[in-house]
Amino acid sequence: MTQFSRNTKTDFLNSEVPSQQSSDAPRRNPLLSIWMHRWIVLGTMAIVVAAAIIHLYRAERIYQATARLTVERSGPRVVANDPSELMGQAQNFLNTQCEVLKSRKIFLAIAEDKNIQAMKTFEGRSDAIVGYLKGTVNAAAGKRDDIIAVSVKSPVPSDAAYLANAIVAAYKADLETQKKSSIRLIIDFFGKEKREVEKKLAAARGKKIEMQTKHGDLALGGQRSSPLQERVSRLWGALTEVQLEIINAQAAYDSSRTIASDPQKIRQLLDSRTFKSENADLRRQMREMQQRFAMVGKTYLPNFPELGVMQQSIKQLEQELQVEDKRVFDAYVVELESILVQKKNNAAQLQALLDLARSEALAQHSVASQFEIIASECQSLEKYDSDLASRIRELSPLSDEAMVNVNIVEDARASDAGQVEPNVATTMNFAIIGGLFMGALLAVGRDFLDQRLRSAEEIKQATGLPVLGVIPHIAGALTPAQRAQTLHIDSMSDVAEGYRTVRTAVYFGVPAGTAKTLLITSPSPGEGKSTLASNLAIAMAQAGNRILLLDADFRKPTQQKVWEIDRSIGLSNVLAGNQTLDEAIRPTAVPGLDVLPCGPIPANPSEILNSQMFADVLAEVAQRYDHVLLDSPPVMPVTDARILAASADATLLAVRAEKTQRKAAIFARDVLRSVGARLLGVVVNDVPRRKGLYGYYYSDAQLYRYGYGAQMRPRTAATDGVAVGSTNGAGNGNGSTAVAASVVAPTLTSSKSAKATTLKA
Incomplete structure (x- = not known):
């Protein structure tokens, strides 16, 4: 299993490679905007042509x-x-x-x-x-x-x-x-x-x-x-x-x-x-x-x-x-x-x-x-x-x-x-040309006013952070609990491979032993941070690590529903002194993965998270486990995520493709940096499964198969990049090591540190 040493926050920040500054939003090609909104163009032209026909019919000869x-x-x-x-x-x-x-x-x-x-x-x-x-x-x-x-x-x-x-x-x-x-x-x-x-x-x-x-x-x-x-x-x-x-x-x-x-x-x-x-x-x-x-x-x-x-x-x-x-x-x-x-x-x-x-x-x-x-x-x-x-x-x-x-x-x-008068040919020519021009303006204007982040490239340029991985849309009518355990339920899916890619980027993106506590948050609600936290915890546990998934969302806790845990006992009881850690931590069906649920929702979440009691609890679980993953509230509505980011060793920012607003992502990045958070990068959730014009999209053509004989099974082009045992079903069948080449990860400290983070089966 991977070993990390607990360093101080100051040492960790000093070792951080300066993040690139966010630049202006990438200019979207007007022709692509027109093509994407071609029905607006055609509809506008049809309206103008219809108006011209009505004018020709009603105009005095x-x-x-x-x-x-x-x-x-x-x-x-x-x-x-x-x-x-x-x-x-x-x-x-x-x-x-x-x-x-x-x-x-x-x-x-x-x-x-x-x-x-x-x-x-x-x-x-x-x-x-x-x-x-x-x-x-x-x-x-x-x-x-x-x-x-x-x-x-x-x-x-x-x-x-x-x-x-x-x-x-x-x-x-x-x-x-x-x-x-x-x-x-x-x-x-x-x-x-x-x-x-x-x-x-x-x-x-x-x-x-x-x-x-x-x-x-x-x-x-x-x-x-x-x-x-x-x-x-x-x-x-x-x-x-x-x-x-x-x-x-x-x-x-x-x-x-x-x-x-x-x-x-x-x-x-x-x-x-x-x-x-x-x-x-x-x-x-x-x-x-x-x-x-x-x-x-x-x-x-x-x-x-x-x-x-x-x-x-x-x-x-x-x-x-x-x-x-x-x-x-x-x-x-x-x-x-x-x-x-x-x-x-x-x-x-x-x-x-x-x-x-x-x-x-x-x-x-x-x-x-x-x-x-x-x-x-x-x-x-x-x-x-x-x-x-x-x-x-x-x-x-x-x-x-x-x-x-x-x-x-x-x-x-x-x-x-x-x-x-009216001149039919001239009027119709003007109507067609004018309608196309007006439709093109509407299409380009609509695309320009749309502040949603659509692609990994846009997210990278807007936030100035590397994209650690992209998670395709989880197809099918699944419950939130099933989505949060996709890696455990369907480990051979392209969604599972996406979470393994994020795991690999995290392991290779930081110096050895500097990321014991990992905070996962998002700019706004509904962007998949809790789903990312549970699946990433499963991926790390399947790699042979002892992982604790800590639900620190005192506003709208999710993990207790995902893992079907009694909500009467949890972190809030431990912080109140009513329960011990051993009593509050619950094992899961995934080997090596424990969950510390939120417990009863307290009246003062921000004060509790900013207390010395929470810092002591976090330090204790960091000693017990290889990694502690904190599922926190979103950044914009409340200050809880900022408090947790100041205490955690590293932070992942989850955004949702075609939903997260540009200003929200930039705001989240800025406020997290203002409290000294170490931002490893961004994970793009719910990427549409279609051929797109703006960035990363998933389709069946992106899959390939690997394995031996009858054990051949579909797999995405992105590999998990780690050697894992055959018992957990996450490896490539022979214990070899691979590196995720399709992920934009932070700069590695050195080739030696990269080799040092190779995981043990």
């Missing part, structure tokens, strides 16, 4: 009708710097027209249509037609052509087609109205100026005729000219040119003033090469955002969050562009006004010089000179009148022409309107 048109820039030259000419040079002309088609002005125009107001689409919301159109109308130019597609969405296909055609018609009418009003304003201005010139010309001709009548012998010719007369003639010519420039500048200025309150006309004016550098960056950002919005809109549903963000960005860019357009337009108007003022100042100066020259000519020359001056004035006025008449003739035909030529390529038809 939306149809889209599209009208297609081409818009050509005519850009006729009316006057210098005319807005029509600038519009004809626009690089972003089509994008501008698309914005016009979606403008509030067009929507207001068609909202007055009685047919539209009576549509089924606007039932109950006839006052919100413009708002509805703002959200359902889209106009976009083709990427490979110049065709603009105007699309309208509506629950009624015929309504969608009618609205699309109405928008195109309103847009075309608006362009014609803009052109006619602009050209007519310029023609009226030229006509008014022509009437004033005609009055001046009539007066000058009257003077000329009067002088010709009064001075019949007045001869006209170059021979009567003089330098002063030539100067007057040149001044008249210069004044005429300046007056024409004033007319052009005034026309451009007045034309620009008329569109000052219309942002669409301002954009058409500025959308040209002349002004493109002013807001090129904003327009480029606008185009990119619109193109991206169009692409995302084809892929995602209208309520996709990114679409809302992009709409806000487009709206903000539109506001910035309008502010920038207004600023550039105001600068342009100021420039026109400055040019007009400058021209008028030049005209005033020329008029002053002309008046001075005429005064000098009248004062210095004869009637002939005066006649030449009047004749020159008539000639200038006639030329001016002729120029005005020519300009009016050029503009008159343009009043009936459009600045922009609109050609309808294809009308919207109800028969061509296709369903766009």
Whole structure:
């Protein structure tokens, strides 16, 4: 039998190899978590898909009708710097027209249509037609052509087609109205100026005729000219040119003033090469955002969050562009006004010089000179009148022409309107992908929140203690007493081999003679500490040792039920002085194993266990037996286990696979260390018998057979690692020695001490 010497607690602790520090919990593979909880993933996906199907069934069907048109820039030259000419040079002309088609002005125009107001689409919301159109109308130019597609969405296909055609018609009418009003304003201005010139010309001709009548012998010719007369003639010519420039500048200025309150006309004016550098960056950002919005809109549903963000960005860019357009337009108007003022100042100066020259000519020359001056004035006025008449003739035909030529390529038809919402393919794809993603998150989250210790590796990393052995789940409907005596009842089972493995780890894990008293406890109730204590006691007794199983659980004693011992006599009677040790200790059916039951439960368990009387009893039984195994209460509920751990030579911590919480195991380890307990390691109880993904699991495939001839019997891969006699049924049949290679045991002190712990039969 194995011999151990009783050393002091201080010597024992000094010989202890420092335990490894607990590290963070091992990271569980998310893919394994998803696989372990695959039914959660599939169930979540099924719920999301079902919700999507219900949504598709109950959602309102939306149809889209599209009208297609081409818009050509005519850009006729009316006057210098005319807005029509600038519009004809626009690089972003089509994008501008698309914005016009979606403008509030067009929507207001068609909202007055009685047919539209009576549509089924606007039932109950006839006052919100413009708002509805703002959200359902889209106009976009083709990427490979110049065709603009105007699309309208509506629950009624015929309504969608009618609205699309109405928008195109309103847009075309608006362009014609803009052109006619602009050209007519310029023609009226030229006509008014022509009437004033005609009055001046009539007066000058009257003077000329009067002088010709009064001075019949007045001869006209170059021979009567003089330098002063030539100067007057040149001044008249210069004044005429300046007056024409004033007319052009005034026309451009007045034309620009008329569109000052219309942002669409301002954009058409500025959308040209002349002004493109002013807001090129904003327009480029606008185009990119619109193109991206169009692409995302084809892929995602209208309520996709990114679409809302992009709409806000487009709206903000539109506001910035309008502010920038207004600023550039105001600068342009100021420039026109400055040019007009400058021209008028030049005209005033020329008029002053002309008046001075005429005064000098009248004062210095004869009637002939005066006649030449009047004749020159008539000639200038006639030329001016002729120029005005020519300009009016050029503009008159343009009043009936459009600045922009609109050609309808294809009308919207109800028969061509296709369903766009809800999009079955997109919705189902989102439902499947979203359901899988949500299910995966739930699976990983559930696994992350699950703080149960599942595997030996997790237990080792969480507690920082070695795993001395794993005990598989005891199958079958057995009583607690049968489970606690599994090693005695069924010594050839894999469960029995698990307890032998723990016995071997204990013998090889401590120096010789330093573990006479061995405490067995657990973090919480129900984790198999009492079952471990009784079976480990049987295993040690079967190895030829004299073992005492002491039930120190004064809270909920178990061993007296396991061994069917009278509970009226036990440890509490000995400590109270009512019984002797010999009277309280009871033999068992297992050779070499005695049991000291708890006895009557005292009122003050902690005080009794912390008394000198208990220390004396423990010292006495340690001298009588090779080993004393103490079955104690769990660590967390009461302090009894801490008191016992401080008195025992070594402590085993029992945890239950897939039940013990991580925090409970760490807490138990810390409080036991705080009282100076020597923790040999952890024993994992009730390991499931299945192929697992997290750690040690048992299955029939882990068994192998050993023995001779008919005596061959099943056995686990883990051996007991000790030589025992054939009489107790625990050996391998030939008395040889083996070492448990599958157990993570504490560090051996040396090869000599390992050999010294070989057990005798």
